[in-house]
Amino acid sequence: MPIYRYACTCGYKHDQFLKQDKQEVLLKCLRCGKNIMSRQVRDASVTFAEKDMVTGVMRNEKG
Numbered sequence: 001m002p003i004y005r006y007a008c009t010c011g012y013k014h015d016q017f018l019k020q021d022k023q024e025v026l027l028k029c030l031r032c033g034k035n036i037m038s039r040q041v042r043d044a045s046v047t048f049a050e051k052d053m054v055t056g057v058m059r060n061e062k063g
């Protein structure tokens, strides 16, 4: 499942996990609430972890 990454004009950067598979999605900045276009990131070094209904993104340090 893809990750979408944005870097908002307010300076906030975020990787968002989504089930939909598109090149770009419109997300809301978690800091300022502005709508921002996010691009899908294809990164094999990233794995997902789900805990307590929250989906997080974890970096795989090896390699």
Ligand SMILES: [Zn+2]
Residues within 6 Å of the ligand: 008, 009, 010, 011, 012, 029, 030, 031, 032, 033, 034
């Ligand atoms: Zn922002």
